[in-house]
Amino acid sequence: MALDKNQIAKRIAKELKHNYYVNLGIGIPTLVANYIPEGIDVEFQSENGILGMGPFPFEGDEDADLINAGKQTITTLPGASFFDSAFSFGMIRGQHVDLTILGAMEVAENGDIANWKIPGKMVKGMGGAMDLVASAENIIVAMMHVNKAGESKILKRCTLPLTGVGCVKKVVTELAVLEVTPAGFRLLERAPGVTVEYIIASTEANLIIDGEIPEMAID
Amino acid sequence: MINKKVNNVQEALQGIENGMTIMLGGFGLCGIPENSITELVKKATTDLTCISNNAGVDDFGLGLLLQKRQIKKMISSYVGENAEFERQMLSGELEVDLIPQGTLAERCRAAQAGIPAFFTPAGYGTEVAEGKEVREFNGKMHIMEHAFNADFAIVKAWKGDEAGNLVFKGTARNFNPCMAGAAKITIAEVEELLPAGGLDPNEIHIPGILVNRIFQGEKYEKRIEQRTVRKIF
Numbered sequence: 337m338a339l340d341k342n343q344i345a346k347r348i349a350k351e352l353k354h355n356y357y358v359n360l361g362i363g364i365p366t367l368v369a370n371y372i373p374e375g376i377d378v379e380f381q382s383e384n385g386i387l388g389m390g391p392f393p394f395e396g397d398e399d400a401d402l403i404n405a406g407k408q409t410i411t412t413l414p415g416a417s418f419f420d421s422a423f424s425f426g427m428i429r430g431q432h433v434d435l436t437i438l439g440a441m442e443v444a445e446n447g448d449i450a451n452w453k454i455p456g457k458m459v460k461g462m463g464g465a466m467d468l469v470a471s472a473e474n475i476i477v478a479m480m481h482v483n484k485a486g487e488s489k490i491l492k493r494c495t496l497p498l499t500g501v502g503c504v505k506k507v508v509t510e511l512a513v514l515e516v517t518p519a520g521f522r523l524l525e526r527a528p529g530v531t532v533e534y535i536i537a538s539t540e541a542n543l544i545i546d547g548e549i550p551e552m553a554i555d
Numbered sequence: 556m557i558n559k560k561v562n563n564v565q566e567a568l569q570g571i572e573n574g575m576t577i578m579l580g581g582f583g584l585c586g587i588p589e590n591s592i593t594e595l596v597k598k599a600t601t602d603l604t605c606i607s608n609n610a611g612v613d614d615f616g617l618g619l620l621l622q623k624r625q626i627k628k629m630i631s632s633y634v635g636e637n638a639e640f641e642r643q644m645l646s647g648e649l650e651v652d653l654i655p656q657g658t659l660a661e662r663c664r665a666a667q668a669g670i671p672a673f674f675t676p677a678g679y680g681t682e683v684a685e686g687k688e689v690r691e692f693n694g695k696m697h698i699m700e701h702a703f704n705a706d707f708a709i710v711k712a713w714k715g716d717e718a719g720n721l722v723f724k725g726t727a728r729n730f731n732p733c734m735a736g737a738a739k740i741t742i743a744e745v746e747e748l749l750p751a752g753g754l755d756p757n758e759i760h761i762p763g764i765l766v767n768r769i770f771q772g773e774k775y776e777k778r779i780e781q782r783t784v785r786k787i788f
Contacts (some may be wrong), residue, residue, distance in 0.1 A: 385582075386725075395784045400777035401713075401724045401777070402726055403582070403585050405582075407781045409784070420733050421608070421733055428657060429675065448680075458641050462655055463633040464632065464657060465636075466655035466678045467656060470676035472676065499681035
């Protein structure tokens with residue numbers, strides 16, 4: 337069965353490593369913070385200027401001066417720090433942030449990502465996405481494998497205006513975990529009960545399939 | 556001590572004229588110079604080019620200037636929360652330059668620090684790179700971006716002193732420190748203005764040399780854009 341958004345977040349959370357600094361994008365990536373594995377310490381960075389971001393506040397504790405990059409009210413955890421926007425992107429560009437998790441409209445087998453603009457529709461802007469994808473060493477994309485019309489968003493080449501080139505390392509969708517290799521997408525895992533054939537049929541890009549493909553462990 | 560204090564927002568905003576380029580601090584509605592924006596609406600200054608990460612919401616922040624059609628051009632990274640903005644943009648009344656957020660911040664910082672241009676990987680291979688110089692450094696492609704050239708920077712801080720020193724609170728810091736000193740004249744509005752000596756020099760985020768005029772804002776609404784709370788199970 338295809339994963340729901342929380343299960344995608346749960347699977348991505350398994351990619352978190354001890355002492356990682358992590359930037360979470362808006363949408364599914366934000367949910368990853370709910371599933372940090374036991375015994376793993378991570379700090380979340382939000383590009384509007386905070387490290388050590390904590391959960392949403394309890395009602396009544398909201399502070400207008402304390403928000404994340406999605407403009408939601410947040411809290412701080414012990415060890416947190418604030419800094420300005422230039423400094424924040426300095427630590428991103430300087431590759432001090434270990435992992436970036438973000439959403440996408442399309443990802444291609446050469447690692448290109450498109451997630452900011454659909455021609456003919458109102459363009460809201462790229463925010464910090466272009467800086468993040470151009471700079472981060474490790475980028476995981478959380479996205480739906482197919483769009484509402486059933487068309488693959490995992491492509492040979494992106495059709496939408498790009499956010500960044502050759503930057504995505506891994507993709508987790510409701511159907512599969514894919515690794516971006518110099519030879520294209522390698523199928524690493526499949527959602528519980530989803531067949532390899534179904535994933536192939538749902539994917540426009542070619543998939544490298546070596547041997548038995550294990551099911552994702554979602555507990 | 557060089558005294559940067561002005562008596563009120565009217566005095567602080569003197570010299571802002573039609574057609575000028577103004578930087579305004581803030582991320583969403585967090586850390587925006589509320590009192591100065593209200594005064595700009597009253598002054599009815601038009602044809603402004605505004606450099607600001609976002610464009611406010613319909614009835615707050617830069618949305619107030621958009622409502623009165625005072626903005627000719629917006630230079631931002633994300634403008635999603637504003638229906639009037641969308642209407643003006645789609646009808647062609649408003650010119651919009653969307654640039655990556657880190658590039659926006661660095662173009663402010665470069666102006667502040669006397670760096671005319673710099674190379675960044677952000678936007679390489681995308682439409683942001685069109686017409687820009689491309690260079691490879693350490694095996695990675697970069698594009699050249701220029702420092703901003705603005706007439707006024709309007710920043711908002713939590714506390715300040717008469718020498719123009721500033722202290723920010725929480726994530727209301729955002730673009731404000733990058734914009735201080737990044738324009739010909741910098742105006743700082745603060746929630747609390749102290750006499751010189753009222754701030755511990757060890758804890759000052761931006762020194763007064765980057766600020767030309769400072770005043771205490773009359774009132775702060777500090778609206779929350781996305782009030783999000785934890786569920787209690």
